[in-house]
Amino acid sequence: MNKILRPLSFSLTLLTILLISQPLMAKVYDMSNIKNRLIGEPIIHTAVEGDYFQQLAEDYNVGFLALLAANPKLDPFLLKPGTEVIIPNQMLLPYVPQVGIVINLPELRLYYFSPDENKVHVFPVGIGREGLTTPLTNTVVGQKRKNPTWRPTKEAQQRHFEEHGEYLPKEVPSGPDNPFGKYAIRLDTSEYLIHGSNKRFGIGMRASSGCIRMYDEDIEWVFNNVPKGTKVRIINQPVKMSYEKDGKQLIEIHQPLTDENEVTKDKVILTRALQRFVGTKREHWQQLIPVLDKPQGLVIELTE
Structure with missing residues (x-):
């Protein structure tokens, strides 16, 4: 089963209260001591009566399609109270100059x-x-x-x-x-x-x-x-990968950006870089294959 990185429960609860209590703008992340490319934390929102994806996207300042991808089994317009919704606020920085x-x-x-x-x-x-x-x-x-x-x-x-x-x-x-x-x-x-x-x-x-x-x-x-x-x-980086300093091997996959006339529409291309990163461990590929078929845009830790 894919292992989505989760924060400590106290920090999660406090952050969720702060996010819901006021209009949101950009997420701001301090990079002064970061040697890794992982930033942010996923938030689990517990739905209440009247919640729907567009409203949650605005409340948490995330994209609508990002919510859909992270929660493929949920109805974006009819969320039952008590349903847990993953808010995709954790990500790997793109592999480009940070300028x-x-x-x-x-x-x-x-x-x-x-x-x-x-x-x-x-x-x-x-x-x-x-x-x-x-x-x-x-x-x-x-x-x-x-x-x-x-x-x-x-x-x-x-x-x-x-x-x-x-x-x-x-x-x-x-x-x-x-x-x-x-x-x-x-x-x-x-x-x-x-x-x-x-x-x-x-x-x-x-x-x-x-x-x-x-x-x-x-x-x-x-x-x-x-x-x-x-x-x-x-x-155009649908796949982002990182070896973190704590030894974690992380990957984040999004739906490829393709047009209707492209042969590889909606398919993640297995580049040499991706194959080298995943390696030859069967357990890694067993984790990754479902995500390659249906990218969720979430940071996943490859584990044995």
């Missing part, structure tokens, strides 16, 4: 490595839907706009007409109907933005036309705290 903004598309998370504090801020994000994939790139934070005007591109106009039989307005001013929300950050001089949204649903999902969507509270923090010129790296 600026890193967006790992398969896990639908944005990492901001603070240059002055040895801390990493982690946010859920929405990304491009199938056929409109958010591009992999190394770029920088460009223009920053508060209360932006939305001007649909010609491609967006044509797609909307083909899907709905009518064209979008040429521009939408700031306000409740603006899909950019209150803040927008351009990636260098490209057409791609990191922006807010006028719809809470869609954060932590593949739902945009290629831009990066964030909760309004999160994009406001990024807008105010991440300077222009900060490096931005968008990557």
Whole structure:
């Protein structure tokens, strides 16, 4: 059986109370003494009457699809009181330089490595839907706009007409109907933005036309705290692995980022790096095969 890392019960209870008692923003992790890549702790939420996944995603500031993957046997809309829901707040840092903004598309998370504090801020994000994939790139934070005007591109106009039989307005001013929300950050001089949204649903999902969507509270923090010129790296790492200093062998697997026309759609590729990491122990593969078939996005310790 997969071994999901769990925190001490007292810390779990205290943290859960704090999380539920106030609106959440990014998770912030101190990295000053961390030599490992493991950060955070999983939280077990006990459902009460009226709980559902979208509300829990907002309460705990995690992605909707991340909740679905971590709890595949639960009904996201009808949670029975007393049901235990895994909140995926534990993760391995992506295997990239820990500089600026890193967006790992398969896990639908944005990492901001603070240059002055040895801390990493982690946010859920929405990304491009199938056929409109958010591009992999190394770029920088460009223009920053508060209360932006939305001007649909010609491609967006044509797609909307083909899907709905009518064209979008040429521009939408700031306000409740603006899909950019209150803040927008351009990636260098490209057409791609990191922006807010006028719809809470869609954060932590593949739902945009290629831009990066964030909760309004999160994009406001990024807008105010991440300077222009900060490096931005968008990557595709569905599998993250780590040998920790305490001897633990950890792996985290997410649903691969693929489009409908790809032969390997929804399949985790057994790269040489993955095979070397897992090794030849039968027990490791017995643990891993179910997760390869249905990735849960949870940190798993390979045990004998």
